[in-house]
Structures are given as structure tokens and as C-alpha cells.
Amino acid sequence: MDRIQFDRVSKRYVLGERRNAREALIAAARSAVRLRREGAKELWSLRDVSFTVADGESVGIVGRNGAGKSTILKILTGITVPTQGTSRTRGRVAALLEVGSGFHPELTGRENVYLNGAILGMSRRAITRAFDSIVDFSGVERFLDTPVKRYSSGMYLRLAFAVAAHLEPDVLVVDEILAVGDAEFQRRCVGRMAEAEREGRTVVFVSHDLGALTRLCGRAMWIEAGQLRAEGATRDVLREYLSSGLRAPDGEALIRSGALTVSSVRVQAPNDPQVTALLREDGVRVEVDFELAEKIPGLDLALYVTTQGGIRVVDEVLSDRGPRPLSAGRHRAALTIPPVLNVGDFTVGIWFGTAHEELIHEPAAASFVLHGSDQDRPERLLVLDLPLDVRDLSDPS
Amino acid sequence: MPAEEVAPTVDGVPARSQPERRPSGPTTTPADEHVQQWTENTPRGTRQERPWTTLWRSRELIGYFALRDIRLRYRQAFLGVVWVLAQPVASVAVFTVVFSQLAGVSSQGVPYPVFALVGMVTWTYFSSAVLLGSSVLVNNANLISKVYFPRIAAPTAVLLPPGLDLAVSLVLVAAACVVYGVEPTLHLLAVPAWLLLLGATAFGMSLWLSALNVRYRDVQQAVAPVLQVWFFASPVAYPPTLLEGWHELVYAVNPMAGAIALGRWSLVGAPWPGWSLAVSATSAVLVLVGGLVYFGRAQRSFADVI
Numbered sequence: 001m002d003r004i005q006f007d008r009v010s011k012r013y014v015l016g017e018r019r020n021a022r023e024a025l026i027a028a029a030r031s032a033v034r035l036r037r038e039g040a041k042e043l044w045s046l047r048d049v050s051f052t053v054a055d056g057e058s059v060g061i062v063g064r065n066g067a068g069k070s071t072i073l074k075i076l077t078g079i080t081v082p083t084q085g086t087s088r089t090r091g092r093v094a095a096l097l098e099v100g101s102g103f104h105p106e107l108t109g110r111e112n113v114y115l116n117g118a119i120l121g122m123s124r125r126a127i128t129r130a131f132d133s134i135v136d137f138s139g140v141e142r143f144l145d146t147p148v149k150r151y152s153s154g155m156y157l158r159l160a161f162a163v164a165a166h167l168e169p170d171v172l173v174v175d176e177i178l179a180v181g182d183a184e185f186q187r188r189c190v191g192r193m194a195e196a197e198r199e200g201r202t203v204v205f206v207s208h209d210l211g212a213l214t215r216l217c218g219r220a221m222w223i224e225a226g227q228l229r230a231e232g233a234t235r236d237v238l239r240e241y242l243s244s245g246l247r248a249p250d251g252e253a254l255i256r257s258g259a260l261t262v263s264s265v266r267v268q269a270p271n272d273p274q275v276t277a278l279l280r281e282d283g284v285r286v287e288v289d290f291e292l293a294e295k296i297p298g299l300d301l302a303l304y305v306t307t308q309g310g311i312r313v314v315d316e317v318l319s320d321r322g323p324r325p326l327s328a329g330r331h332r333a334a335l336t337i338p339p340v341l342n343v344g345d346f347t348v349g350i351w352f353g354t355a356h357e358e359l360i361h362e363p364a365a366a367s368f369v370l371h372g373s374d375q376d377r378p379e380r381l382l383v384l385d386l387p388l389d390v391r392d393l394s395d396p397s
Numbered sequence: 398m399p400a401e402e403v404a405p406t407v408d409g410v411p412a413r414s415q416p417e418r419r420p421s422g423p424t425t426t427p428a429d430e431h432v433q434q435w436t437e438n439t440p441r442g443t444r445q446e447r448p449w450t451t452l453w454r455s456r457e458l459i460g461y462f463a464l465r466d467i468r469l470r471y472r473q474a475f476l477g478v479v480w481v482l483a484q485p486v487a488s489v490a491v492f493t494v495v496f497s498q499l500a501g502v503s504s505q506g507v508p509y510p511v512f513a514l515v516g517m518v519t520w521t522y523f524s525s526a527v528l529l530g531s532s533v534l535v536n537n538a539n540l541i542s543k544v545y546f547p548r549i550a551a552p553t554a555v556l557l558p559p560g561l562d563l564a565v566s567l568v569l570v571a572a573a574c575v576v577y578g579v580e581p582t583l584h585l586l587a588v589p590a591w592l593l594l595l596g597a598t599a600f601g602m603s604l605w606l607s608a609l610n611v612r613y614r615d616v617q618q619a620v621a622p623v624l625q626v627w628f629f630a631s632p633v634a635y636p637p638t639l640l641e642g643w644h645e646l647v648y649a650v651n652p653m654a655g656a657i658a659l660g661r662w663s664l665v666g667a668p669w670p671g672w673s674l675a676v677s678a679t680s681a682v683l684v685l686v687g688g689l690v691y692f693g694r695a696q697r698s699f700a701d702v703i
Contacts, residue, residue, distance in 0.1 A: 098543045119544055
């Protein structure tokens with residue numbers, strides 16, 4: 001039996017909808033004299049999305065930033081309503097869209113557990129019952145009566161996740177929480193979700209961590225520009241998603257963040273951009289086109305490459321803190337990787353940011369396959385062809 | 398590296414390529430009976446249930462919201478309760494000099510300080526609840542855009558912390574009655590009716606203003622000056638009998654006029670407010686019902702516009 005049914009769901013956002021009373025009065029006066037409202041831009045975050053999730057199933061959702069993944073979760077959980085269509089869920093839905101929303105810094109750990117549990121829909125009795133294991137999971141026992149503003153960020157995250165992880169819902173919805181916290185925290189989170197799944201709960205999981213998705217979810221959906229682009233076994237969907245690359249229709253913005261717009265991310269052979277199949281022994285060239293509407297002081301830019309197993313083999317940073325920062329205008333960042341990688345599937349990640357904030361982070365900006373012979377050694381990551389020198393130690397001369 | 402080499406376990410549990418069906422559902426079954434029913438989310442909203450049902454279901458959440466606000470307010474204020482009492486005492490002292498001694502306003506046969514104190518205590522409850530209520534959704538914006546919880550719990554919870562202050566202030570009223578020799582009467586039995594009218598008025602306003610403020614932040618700016626005017630339009634420092642005949646009934650459209658008069662009748666034996674009470678009660682109910690309807694509609698877009 002189904003747990004979740006999405007029936008032709010669409011969601012429209014009207015940009016700049018928040019108005020003050022003065023603007024509202026002007027708008028009302030305009031519509032009274034039948035002048036059309038100006039500047040109300042519409043954005044369809046979801047268009048006609050339908051899917052179902054069966055009882056006890058784990059489904060992963062992938063897609064680029066702004067594709068509509070979070071909107072699906074918000075409609076699923078009832079945080080917002082669809083513009084068209086219907087979403088149905090059966091049983092209790094618990095969502096973790098952000099770790100620690102609802103925590104108040106001035107309250108103690110204990111008080112926050114109860115408050116946050118109540119906000120997430122637990123009864124007082126259920127919280128009391130789960131209290132010990134929440135404390136256990138978070139490991140903040142000694143600080144239970146300390147205001148959480150004095151917690152380290154790690155403790156804070158662990159406690160907040162622990163509450164949500166003990167909701168015992170029929171449907172558990174988790175959005176990109178693995179982006180925060182250290183490796184240990186992430187391992188615990190995934191472990192806890194696997195546990196929920198073993199208990200027969202339905203799990204919907206949005207993540208950029210494709211490794212975790214593969215391990216946790218049998219089925220995956222790929223959302224692109226508000227539509228369901230592909231659906232099926234996780235491994236197949238991820239392969240399709242990764243091989244799609246990132247390329248906007250001519251000149252359009254691919255990803256935008258403030259003054260920064262990335263318009264394309266390309267992978268090609270270093271010598272010949274026209275070649276479609278990349279050969280291991282030729283190496284790889286990654287090009288990122290971006291535009292700065294204005295100078296961004298201290299802009300850093302990183303390109304990295306990960307294997308399908310999630311190992312980061314290349315990670316190069318351009319630190320723009322020098323005397324001549326990047327000027328406003330169009331730029332192309334290029335990285336040529338010599339022929340050292342073994343054959344296989346790789347993913348290109350891009351990161352833009354300053355010391356203060358992350359502007360753009362797209363871990364799956366593009367992907368590529370290196371073809372050729374692995375020389376019967378598929379296990380190795382690098383093919384360096386280093387000379388292996390053998391000497392005869394018994395010969396004294 | 399071939400895809401098959403991805404470590405196929407999570408904490409020792411093999412990954413599955415196909416979801417397998419399990420004979421039973423989750424091991425723990427929450428007690429609520431609606432738990433296995435379908436919940437629909439349509440363009441018209443989430444659940445079509447009566448607001449009272451929602452309120453009853455979220456009573457614990459309302460309690461925790463209120464508890465949070467109470468704790469935050471008292472945790473770092475050394476004198477705590479003293480501040481609750483300072484405000485009505487100071488105002489009553491000023492009113493006694495200005496209205497009673499200089500202007501010679503009547504106090505309906507009750508010693509003026511007691512008369513003004515009941516008015517002030519009633520008004521203070523109302524104005525703090527409305528002030529809190531108008532900003533409660535905006536102050537919890539992050540929660541509203543990231544968590545689903547019954548939205549109505551927030552503007553309901555703001556009724557409780559001022560209620561605690563009111564309880565403390567009533568001790569002060571009792572003390573004033575002893576000092577000025579006002580005897581308690583059987584009218585005290587009507588105290589719940591007084592609280593109900595007061596609470597309903599504050600709840601109605603809190604629903605309206607909290608929801609309006611999500612869309613128009615001007616509301617937050619307007620609340621304080623409007624309350625100030627409203628204060629003088631309410632019989633806090635003077636008796637409603639300054640107006641006569643049908644003027645008094647029009648005056649009673651302000652639900653706080655009825656609430657204050659009812660409080661005085663019940664607590665300190667002022668005259669029965671008569672028909673004007675019915676007018677006030679009606680307008681309180683209208684504000685409340687309108688508030689519930691408006692809030693119910695507006696809440697659909699809270700997460701999008703906040």
C-alpha cells in the first residue's frame with residue numbers, strides 16, 4: 001500500500017510577493033482601475049509532478065540546487081500548499097528540513113528537547129519515553145541543564161538531530177542534513193536513517209551525498225527544473241543524472257547567487273574540444289564559465305573531482321585574495337588534469353565562496369567517463385606508470 | 398573505478414537494490430486514531446478540521462510555547478514578579494492624582510484606586526497579549542518555513558504568559574481591596590465569564606494581527622500607537638457611565654469596555670453593565686470568528702510569504 005501519493009502537483013511562487021501596506025494599497029488601487037499589476041514575476045518551482053512511495057520504501061531525491069527538491073518536501077509535509085494538484089500522505093510524517101529549527105539558545109538542553117519534540121509533533125509522554133535514548137544518541141548528558149547557547153556547534157547539531165531521529169514517524173523526510181556536521185555526525189545520521197528504514201518506516205531522503213543515497217535508498221527520483229526527469233533504481237538514476245552534465249541552454253544562467261552567475265561547466269579532452277569520448281591517456285580539461293556582476297572581494301573558487309565511490313582525487317583552489325581581484329565581467333576557469341586517473345566514472349564539483357560565506361556549491365556540476373584500458377587493474381585510482389626498480393641485493397658490486 | 402566497488406553496507410547492513418515488503422509496519426504505533434488515515438494537502442490547505450479540534454490536539458505544543466516565553470522572560474530578570482506589579486501600581490498612582498483628585502471623575506461607588514487597578518490589570522493583560530500576538534508568527538519565521546506544526550498554536554500560546562501576570566496582579570487587587578475595605582461578594586463566581594470575554598477578545602485580535610503581520614510588516618509598527626488610542630477609548634481610568642443612553646451602547650462596541658465593566662462588577666462590586674455588556678460580547682465574538690476564518694485562509698501562504 002502507498003504511503004505517499006503526489007498527484008500532478010505544481011507549485012508557483014510569485015516573486016516579490018511580500019509587500020508593505022503602501023504597495024498593497026497602490027496595487028489595490030491599480031486593480032480597481034484595471035491596470036495590470038506590474039513586476040509580479042512568477043516562478044513555477046514544480047510542474048505537474050506525480051509519483052508514489054510504497055509503505056516501507058526508501059526513496060532518494062537528487063537534483064541541482066533550485067530544481068524543486070525542497071518544494072516537494074515542503075508540500076509533502078504540509079509546510080506549504082500546492083498551487084495545483086494534491087499530495088497525500090498516510091500516517092504520521094516527520095520532517096527534518098533543517099537541523100535545530102525550533103531550538104532556542106537561551107533554553108537548556110533538556111527544555112529544548114521537550115519544546116522541539118512538541119513542535120515536531122511528539123506528545124509529552126513520547127518525549128519522556130525517548131528522552132534517555134535521545135540523550136544517549138547526542139552524548140550531551142553532562143550539559144543537559146546548560147543553555148544550548150553554550151554548546152559547541154557539534155553538540156548542538158547532535159542534540160537537534162537526536163530529537164528528530166526519535167520521532168518514530170511512519171514517514172521520515174530528511175533534507176540535506178548531511179551537509180552540516182563532521183564525518184562522525186554524518187555517519188550517525190545515515191546509520192539512524194538506515195535503522196528507521198529497517199523498522200519498516202518510509203524514508204524520503206534528499207542529498208548531494210550520492211554515496212549515502214546509493215547505500216540507503218533502493219529507488220531514486222531525479223528532479224530537474226521542477227519536473228520529474230527520471231525515476232527508477234538508484235544506481236541507474238544516479239548514472240543518468242551524473243552523465244547529464246551541467247549546461248544551460250545558450251547563455252542562460254545555470255546557477256546564480258547574488259552577483260555571481262555560473263553559465264556552464266564543461267568537461268572535454270585537453271587537445272580537442274570536439275571529441276565526445278574521453279580517453280584515459282589524454283587527460284581531462286574542465287572549464288567553468290562564470291560572470292561577476294560586480295567585484296567580489298576575496299572570492300575563492302575551487303574545482304574538484306570525485307570518483308563514483310566518493311573519493312576526492314583532485315581539488316584545486318584559486319584564492320583571489322591577491323592584489324588584483326577578479327574584475328567584474330565574464331571569466332573562464334580552466335583546469336587541466338594530466339593523464340593520471342584510471343578509467344571510470346567521475347564527478348566534477350564546483351565551489352565559489354569567500355572567507356565568510358559559501359556562494360555556490362554544486363558537488364555534481366558535471367560528470368565524465370574515462371575510457372580506455374585499465375590494464376587489468378581496475379582497483380587502482382591513479383595510473384602513474386612509475387618505474388619499478390629491482391636490484392639484486394646478493395651482488396656485492 | 399567501477400560502480401560495483403562502492404561499499405555496499407551501512408553500519409553492517411547490506412544495501413538493497415529493490416525495496417522489500419515487510420509484513421508489519423512500524424513497531425511503535427502512536428496513540429492518535431487519525432494516524433493511519435490519509436492526510437491531503439491541496440491548494441485549499443491541509444486539513445479540513447474545526448479550529449477547536451486543532452487547538453485541542455495541539456494543547457501540549459501550546460503549553461510548551463507558553464512555557465518557553467515565560468522561562469525566557471523570568472530567567473534573567475532578578476526581580477521577576479516585581480516588574481509585573483510595578484506597571485499597574487505606577488499607572489494607578491498617576492490616574493488617582495489626575496482623574497480622581499484633579500478631574501474628580503466618578504468611580505461608580507468603588508474607591509478610585511481599586512476601581513482603576515481592576516481596569517488597569519484587565520487592560521494590561523489585553524495589551525500584552527495583543528503585542529505578543531502581533532509579532533508571534535514573524536518571530537518564529539524560521540520555524541514556520543521549516544517545520545510543519547499547527548500554526549494556530551502560536552497565536553494561542555501568547556494568551557498564556559500574560560495570564561500568569563494577570564494572576565499575580567489579582568493578588569495585588571485582593572490586597573488593595575483589603576486596604577480600602579472592599580468586601581468580596583458572590584459576584585466573584587462570575588470571574589470565569591470575565592476571563593472568557595477578555596481571553597476571547599485578545600485571542601481574536603491576536604489571530605488577526607499575527608496573520609496580517611506576516612504579509613504586511615507595517616502591522617507591527619502600528620500596534621503600539623493603536624493600542625495607546627484604544628487604551629483611552631476604554632474605561633480603564635474612568636467609568637463607562639460618562640456616556641449615557643445609546644451613546645453608551647455605541648461605546649460598548651469596543652469589547653474591552655464590556656470586559657473591564659464585567660471585571661469590576663465581578664471583582665469589586667461595581668454596578669452591572671447591562672445591555673452594553675451584550676454589545677461588547679457580540680463584538681468580541683465577531684472579532685474572534687472573523688479572526689479564525691481569516692487565519693485559516695491566510696495560513697496556507699505563511700511559509701511562502703514570511
